[in-house]
Amino acid sequence: MRLERALAYAAERGYAVEEARDLVWIDVPRDDLPGFFEAAQELGFNYLANVVGIDYSSYPEPRPERFAVLYELVSIKGWKDGDGSRFFARVWVPERDPVLPSAVPFYASANFFEREIYDLLGLRFEGHPDLRKILTPEDLEGHPLRKDYPLGETPTQFKDGRYIDPASFRAGLAGGDPGLTGRRGGARRGFAEIYEDVRRAQAAEGEDA
Amino acid sequence: MKPKTDVPLQDEPRELRSELMVLNVGPQHPSTHGVLRVVVTLAGEEIVDLVPHIGYLHSGFEKTMEHRTYTQNFTYTPRMDYVHSFAHDLAYALAVEKLVGAQVPERAETIRIILNELSRIASHLIFVATGLLDLGAMTPFFYAFREREAILDLFEWVSGQRFHHNYIRVGGLKEDVPEEFVPELKKFLAGFLAKVDDYQGMFDGSPIFESRAREIGVIPPEVAINLGLTGGSLRASGVNYDVRKAHPYGGYDKYDFDVPLGTRGDVYDRMIVRLEEMRQSHRIIAQAVERIEPGPIRDPNPHLSLPPREMLGRSMEALIYHFKLVTEGFHPPLGEVYVPTESARGELAYYIVSDGGSRPYRVKIRTPEFVNIQSLAYASKGHQFADFIAILATLDPVLGGIDR
Numbered sequence: 261m262r263l264e265r266a267l268a269y270a271a272e273r274g275y276a277v278e279e280a281r282d283l284v285w286i287d288v289p290r291d292d293l294p295g296f297f298e299a300a301q302e303l304g305f306n307y308l309a310n311v312v313g314i315d316y317s318s319y320p321e322p323r324p325e326r327f328a329v330l331y332e333l334v335s336i337k338g339w340k341d342g343d344g345s346r347f348f349a350r351v352w353v354p355e356r357d358p359v360l361p362s363a364v365p366f367y368a369s370a371n372f373f374e375r376e377i378y379d380l381l382g383l384r385f386e387g388h389p390d391l392r393k394i395l396t397p398e399d400l401e402g403h404p405l406r407k408d409y410p411l412g413e414t415p416t417q418f419k420d421g422r423y424i425d426p427a428s429f430r431a432g433l434a435g436g437d438p439g440l441t442g443r444r445g446g447a448r449r450g451f452a453e454i455y456e457d458v459r460r461a462q463a464a465e466g467e468d469a
Numbered sequence: 470m471k472p473k474t475d476v477p478l479q480d481e482p483r484e485l486r487s488e489l490m491v492l493n494v495g496p497q498h499p500s501t502h503g504v505l506r507v508v509v510t511l512a513g514e515e516i517v518d519l520v521p522h523i524g525y526l527h528s529g530f531e532k533t534m535e536h537r538t539y540t541q542n543f544t545y546t547p548r549m550d551y552v553h554s555f556a557h558d559l560a561y562a563l564a565v566e567k568l569v570g571a572q573v574p575e576r577a578e579t580i581r582i583i584l585n586e587l588s589r590i591a592s593h594l595i596f597v598a599t600g601l602l603d604l605g606a607m608t609p610f611f612y613a614f615r616e617r618e619a620i621l622d623l624f625e626w627v628s629g630q631r632f633h634h635n636y637i638r639v640g641g642l643k644e645d646v647p648e649e650f651v652p653e654l655k656k657f658l659a660g661f662l663a664k665v666d667d668y669q670g671m672f673d674g675s676p677i678f679e680s681r682a683r684e685i686g687v688i689p690p691e692v693a694i695n696l697g698l699t700g701g702s703l704r705a706s707g708v709n710y711d712v713r714k715a716h717p718y719g720g721y722d723k724y725d726f727d728v729p730l731g732t733r734g735d736v737y738d739r740m741i742v743r744l745e746e747m748r749q750s751h752r753i754i755a756q757a758v759e760r761i762e763p764g765p766i767r768d769p770n771p772h773l774s775l776p777p778r779e780m781l782g783r784s785m786e787a788l789i790y791h792f793k794l795v796t797e798g799f800h801p802p803l804g805e806v807y808v809p810t811e812s813a814r815g816e817l818a819y820y821i822v823s824d825g826g827s828r829p830y831r832v833k834i835r836t837p838e839f840v841n842i843q844s845l846a847y848a849s850k851g852h853q854f855a856d857f858i859a860i861l862a863t864l865d866p867v868l869g870g871i872d873r
Binding site: 319 | 695696716807824
């Protein structure tokens with residue numbers, strides 16, 4: 261079995277192995293990744309089925325680093341002597357230095373997967389031939405699949421011209437500045453103008469008092 | 470072109486210059502099967518380079534699913550691949566079932582396989598219809614849509630919806646199929662194989678189709694595997710990889726069917742493999758109809774499945790479970806799961822991370838189209854521009870699945 265040989269390779273180098281629910285994860289240090297891919301290809305893992313990027317920053321259990329990238333390597337059944345073994349090679353990526361070597365020189369299918377992770381999680385892949393955003397619009401800032409990315413919220417405007425900005429509304433519930441009211445039609449303009457309105461109204465109140 | 474008369478004759482002819490042309494295809498064009506944009510570099514009619522640009526249909530399903538309960542997420546799964554939507558429902562349900570350890574009753578498993586295979590047939594019908602339409606053959610389109618209509622009617626009968634069924638649940642099904650479903654299904658099955666032969670007769674052997682499809686867009690098996698190509702397109706290249714056979718799931722190991730293979734990996738083989746797969750799906754459904762027997766359709770575990778409606782008025786316990794499941798949902802244990810499945814387009818899988826809450830911590834969807842579209846550049850280079858349309862059609866892209 262190829263999986264056993266991959267596990268033996270991991271044991272030889274002292275990589276941690278996790279097994280649960282018929283799945284196998286091998287923790288590969290970031291710098292060893294190209295060497296590991298080369299060895300995996302020699303062992304017959306010819307198909308990179310999936311690359312998963314995960315942000316563990318709000319996970320209840322402690323994890324070694326904030327980000328993990330999982331490469332699912334498969335020895336494809338039905339071609340030559342492939343036996344269908346599959347496992348995940350897991351790489352931990354720290355928040356300070358979100359860079360890891362690209363798998364594209366070994367597996368061409370990694371191309372779009374890595375661009376997706378670059379786009380949605382903000383990890384950079386060194387040696388990728390064409391590292392650009394892929395799914396989100398070019399003017400979108402930030403990486404939506406990070407756990408600290410704010411969810412889209414739009415201010416609600418009522419008929420009398422009053423509006424609720426959800427973030428300040430929640431702040432008001434917690435004792436902060438509620439920022440509940442604005443001038444009629446204020447919400448029709450951009451966010452910056454709304455905050456400008458609120459600031460001006462507060463300044464005017466201060467002058468009256 | 471006639472030479473302009475006012476240009477003075479020169480002793481020596483001017484140097485003939487040629488340059489590459491960059492052509493933008495899409496995102497709004499019927500032959501791109503959705504909102505795919507492709508920037509093609511042409512030398513005359515020949516394709517020199519090709520870059521697909523995707524993301525025009527990105528809806529952020531993965532992020533949205535992190536903020537909905539496991540049951541609510543069935544709203545999003547069929548919307549990714551709206552052509553073979555039962556595959557997404559099933560793949561998601563299987564992953565969550567593995568996470569919570571649910572036991573799916575025999576009857577539910579059989580009905581799931583019937584619906585999944587019917588959906589696969591409907592998807593392949595669209596593939597054949599639109600693929601031939603892109604090559605200029607309009608007639609098969611109308612016939613294929615007639616059969617697809619019959620399948621969608623069956624779906625409507627079962628789930629009330631034609632596209633976004635929302636019928637599969639974690640641990641079973643939403644409700645049982647109506648009594649008339651099986652007789653109607655048998656009626657559909659009885660006439661279907663002859664119709665597949667009809668479709669094949671419409672193009673197979675035609676010299677025009679042969680010259681448009683033979684040796685066009687060839688992807689050799691090693692290259693296809695390296696590019697991550699799966700599904701019928703990979704099998705057309707001669708790789709015998711079908712997840713239903715290689716890693717059986719959801720009860721597929723109990724059924725007898727063949728995996729049709731191509732030899733050349735060109736447009737022609739990709740078309741024929743899909744036709745043959747329809748016959749195999751028909752074979753699976755015919756076996757499943759014989760196996761279907763009365764029984765429960767949901768896991769009896771009260772922590773997972775809603776209690777029967779009539780219990781709510783009589784049992785306090787049932788009411789409490791009902792309330793908890795509807796307002797909060799169930800809480801799978803901490804962990805990560807992954808179940809590869811075979812959709813009409815290839816390997817489809819949900820990687821789900823659970824943090825013990827009633828909503829998934831992270832959902833990563835491996836859609837086959839997203840990976841398959843990477844083969845487009847390799848398959849199209851060196852061909853005429855008109856062949857690029859045929860190659861794109863036989864890679865079977867569904868933009869909802871590519872962009873998610």
